[in-house]
Amino acid sequence: MARDRTPAGLVGAAPEAPFEITFDRRTLTALPGQTIAAALWSAGVLAWRTTRRDGRPSGVFCGIGQCYDCLATINDLPNRRACLVPARPGDVITTQEGHGHAELSV
Amino acid sequence: MPNSPSDEATDDRYSALYDLAVIGAGCAGLAGAVAASERGLSVALLDAAGQIGGQFYRHPAPPLGAVRPQALHHDWSLFAGLRRRLEASDIVHLAGHHVWTVVREGEGEWAVHAVTAADGTGERPARVRARTVLLATGAYERHLPFPGWTLPGVVAAGGAQAMLKSGLVLPGRRVVVAGSGPLLLAVAASLSAAGARVPAVVEASGYTGYARRPGVLAANPHKLMEAVIHATGLVRRGVRLRTRSAVTQVHGTDRVEAVTVSRIDRDWRPLPGTGRRIACDALAVGHGLVPQVELATSLGCATRRTEDGTYALALDALQETSVRGLWAAGETGGIGGADLARTEGELAGIAVAARTRGRPELARGGRVRELQRRRDGMRDFADAMAAVHAPGSGWVHWLDDATDVCRCEEVSAGAIREALADYGARDARTVKLLTRAGMGWCQGRMCGAAVACLAAGAGAESAPASPERRPLAVPVPLGVLGSLEPSEPTATPTGPSGQPDAAGPDEPGRPVDGRTRPSTAGPCKPAD
Ligand SMILES: Cc1cc2nc3c(=O)[nH]c(=O)nc-3n(C[C@H](O)[C@H](O)[C@H](O)COP(=O)(O)OP(=O)(O)OC[C@H]3O[C@@H](n4cnc5c(N)ncnc54)[C@H](O)[C@@H]3O)c2cc1C
Ligand code: FES
Numbered sequence: 001m002a003r004d005r006t007p008a009g010l011v012g013a014a015p016e017a018p019f020e021i022t023f024d025r026r027t028l029t030a031l032p033g034q035t036i037a038a039a040l041w042s043a044g045v046l047a048w049r050t051t052r053r054d055g056r057p058s059g060v061f062c063g064i065g066q067c068y069d070c071l072a073t074i075n076d077l078p079n080r081r082a083c084l085v086p087a088r089p090g091d092v093i094t095t096q097e098g099h100g101h102a103e104l105s106v
Numbered sequence: 107m108p109n110s111p112s113d114e115a116t117d118d119r120y121s122a123l124y125d126l127a128v129i130g131a132g133c134a135g136l137a138g139a140v141a142a143s144e145r146g147l148s149v150a151l152l153d154a155a156g157q158i159g160g161q162f163y164r165h166p167a168p169p170l171g172a173v174r175p176q177a178l179h180h181d182w183s184l185f186a187g188l189r190r191r192l193e194a195s196d197i198v199h200l201a202g203h204h205v206w207t208v209v210r211e212g213e214g215e216w217a218v219h220a221v222t223a224a225d226g227t228g229e230r231p232a233r234v235r236a237r238t239v240l241l242a243t244g245a246y247e248r249h250l251p252f253p254g255w256t257l258p259g260v261v262a263a264g265g266a267q268a269m270l271k272s273g274l275v276l277p278g279r280r281v282v283v284a285g286s287g288p289l290l291l292a293v294a295a296s297l298s299a300a301g302a303r304v305p306a307v308v309e310a311s312g313y314t315g316y317a318r319r320p321g322v323l324a325a326n327p328h329k330l331m332e333a334v335i336h337a338t339g340l341v342r343r344g345v346r347l348r349t350r351s352a353v354t355q356v357h358g359t360d361r362v363e364a365v366t367v368s369r370i371d372r373d374w375r376p377l378p379g380t381g382r383r384i385a386c387d388a389l390a391v392g393h394g395l396v397p398q399v400e401l402a403t404s405l406g407c408a409t410r411r412t413e414d415g416t417y418a419l420a421l422d423a424l425q426e427t428s429v430r431g432l433w434a435a436g437e438t439g440g441i442g443g444a445d446l447a448r449t450e451g452e453l454a455g456i457a458v459a460a461r462t463r464g465r466p467e468l469a470r471g472g473r474v475r476e477l478q479r480r481r482d483g484m485r486d487f488a489d490a491m492a493a494v495h496a497p498g499s500g501w502v503h504w505l506d507d508a509t510d511v512c513r514c515e516e517v518s519a520g521a522i523r524e525a526l527a528d529y530g531a532r533d534a535r536t537v538k539l540l541t542r543a544g545m546g547w548c549q550g551r552m553c554g555a556a557v558a559c560l561a562a563g564a565g566a567e568s569a570p571a572s573p574e575r576r577p578l579a580v581p582v583p584l585g586v587l588g589s590l591e592p593s594e595p596t597a598t599p600t601g602p603s604g605q606p607d608a609a610g611p612d613e614p615g616r617p618v619d620g621r622t623r624p625s626t627a628g629p630c631k632p633a634d
Contacts, residue, residue, distance in 0.1 A: 033170035063269045068548050
């Protein structure tokens, strides 16, 4: 049954101990080896940025670091691509409004 | 394998002059690197990612403890074999190195410039010098906009695949897969194997197109498709394939709640009154792949137009580009999949060894002929597939004026149509300058194909000029640009035409192969 299958089950994952991160003051659980975007997706969060002109919500689109839709403010640093940045214990992610007031990072 | 990224610009991994620098550690780059190394060459292998594998063999980082990563891949053992050979070699693997330009340093020497760090903080410039370069940078997805495509929960098809393969996550529980091309079936198969319900795979082309290529493809396209669908387990999991259909609207306020799927005609024009709503909480969508060739085209490498309107590098029988000393393999030479990439990578590795070691007989052996035979067969198949899935021009009819075409700069279809109709823009590049479409962070990767189609549809010349000649393969912080020695950025690598590579970021496409280089993302197929 579809309901019983999970990605972790499929590949027989036995991850190292999970840890906590926060997203807009909410505590979420992340697995070591996941990116910030993957940790947010597993908590059902799909958007963590509002666009600069229309303020519409945005999250992962390309999933591989090319579209820059997934920019987030991570530990006070804005404009980081959540689909590339590995999650670390205690990371603080906040929804990035507009351009996040900083130079774009590579 | 001397490994592990280090920021030490002084370490000897950066001072050596390598026989070969390979850019990209996917199937093509890996196969090329080990083939060259096993023939005695010194090899540096650079990749932006922290792990080898590229798009196809993307896999979870070790702490996720995946015991059966092969459950998400065909032919995992082939990858495992390449990885073993890499580990046994003295190839210098430079992970986390994002290459942004390659410049000629004199006769028979190239400098590959990269920035380190996965994202953001602490990036440093790194330079690797090599006698030859193998470009194995793969592809990116082609996207066509439609109403609602910016809603959270709409993700790229390959992107959903990548997030699943690396992070073991799904964008939702009920995921419609849509767009065009064989990748959709692979994505639907993995999503459903990983527990998502996939109510439909919505394919814009008709698979009957395969029947027009009986010499290359199976004589009976339905049989072929059945075989594919069964092999991927889609039927067993209740996934329906709807051909000649497209998602023409996404519904929801803060995230996807449903999509409307409409029937479309042969030119991809939606048929009125055929829309049906399908409830879902995510949509994975993509319209084929585009070769990632900026590093090569900025060095003057000639391109060829593929059957679905994209531009791939033009290569000789031994995978060399039109610029001597620069080789290419895998998707950079045209979309063709993992098997072809591996075959071409090995071929290129052998050819580079033959050249740099002055042993031409290496390139004439039985192995080379065998690889060439396999490559030619797979290339023919890939070209036929590209023709079947080439976007029809009618897709623009599902695009309303309010929909953003450029996601970065939030430029709507209406604004682009206005630039074309009212301001007399005649090509994608002018549209870009007037509207900023394609000038954002992604440098037109997401909207390039759509803008080119809109411009072509409005009566522009048949081959629109380049909407963006991305001078850098990645956005680079100013500090890193400044760190280049002054002579380097202005070095004048000469292309096949002997023209110096002097065009700036917004210069019109420089002549390549005697003609202006159009957008590599390509316009759509004209209506027939
Ligand atoms: C998002 C995505 C998902 C895909 N998923 C599948 C799938 O599930 N099944 C399938 O059959 N095919 C898939 N494909 C098609 C895939 O391209 C081929 O199957 C295969 O991976 C091609 O191998 P390659 O070696 O040519 O390129 P890739 O495997 O794409 O390898 C290219 C490598 O180059 C690196 N690179 C690119 N640019 C730079 C740079 N400037 N600096 C440093 N490194 C760079 C990349 O990080 C990557 O590791 C996918 C393609 C994409 C874009
Ligand atoms: S999702 Fe595209 S850059 Fe992260």
